[in-house]
Structure formats: C-alpha cells, structure tokens
Amino acid sequence: MPKIIIADTSFLIAIEKLELFDQIRDLYNEIFITKTIAAEFGHPLPDWVKIQEPFNPKINHILSFILDKGEASAIALAFDFTEIMLIIAELKARKEALKFGFRITGTFRSFI
Numbered sequence: 495m496p497k498i499i500i501a502d503t504s505f506l507i508a509i510e511k512l513e514l515f516d517q518i519r520d521l522y523n524e525i526f527i528t529k530t531i532a533a534e535f536g537h538p539l540p541d542w543v544k545i546q547e548p549f550n551p552k553i554n555h556i557l558s559f560i561l562d563k564g565e566a567s568a569i570a571l572a573f574d575f576t577e578i579m580l581i582i583a584e585l586k587a588r589k590e591a592l593k594f595g596f597r598i599t600g601t602f603r604s605f606i
Contacts, residue, residue, distance in 0.1 A: 496579040496597060499525045500571050503534040503564040504583035506543075508601045515540055525581075528567035549574045561587050572596050 499522045506527070509518050518525070524542045527535075532545050539545075548554050548570035557566035565587035572578050572591070579597045582588050591598050 497577040498575040501581040530567040531564045
C-alpha cells in the first residue's frame with residue numbers, strides 16, 4: 495500500500511454522494527488534496543483529508559494548460575512525495591500521471 499494517497503475532486507464527490515467517507519478512512523487513514531480540489535468540492539471535509547499545496551507551483555501551472563485545475567494540482571502535488579497513489583477519474587489526467595510514472599487508480603477501484 496502506498497504511503498501517500500492523493501485524490502481528485504471527482505473522488506470526493508463520489509464518496510460523499512455514496513456516503514462512504516468512513517469506509518475510505520478505514521482504507522487509507524488519510525488522503526491529501528490541494529486547495530484547488532477543496533474549492534472545487536465545495537463542502538466541509540473530514541479532518542483526515544489533508545490540504546497541502548504542491549511545493550513547485552510551476553509544475554501545477556504547466557499541467558493546468560492540458561488538464562482540469564484540480565487534476566493538475568493533484569499530479570503536481572504527487573511530485574512532492576515518494577510511494578504515492580493518485581485517485582483520478584478522468585482518462586486524460588490518468589494518462590498524464592502515468593507518463594510521470596505515478597501509480598494511479600480510479601474512484602471505485604480504490605476500494606479493491
């Protein structure tokens with residue numbers, strides 16, 4: 495299991511709608527997101543969802559030209575850690591994350 499889990503907005507929306515926040519906490523203990531993702535989500539978050547900004551904003555800026563702002567910020571944040579897994583829904587963002595060698599999963603595959 496990766497040490498750090500970084501999720502995009504789609505993941506948060508899905509687990510909120512399905513009322514699965516407790517189950518996700520049992521699986522991952524904590525998840526990291528960015529301020530951009532928190533703003534896109536727009537709802538209160540449990541205290542185990544940690545908000546952190548990418549160390550290098552240039553990576554985020556470059557990725558935002560080709561991806562949604564939330565997905566770009568999630569991938570940019572991934573550069574700050576080792577042993578991470580990104581939970582990203584959109585295929586285009588998943589392909590970009592794979593280009594950088596990041597481990598990825600989708601919203602529902604994260605339960606497996």
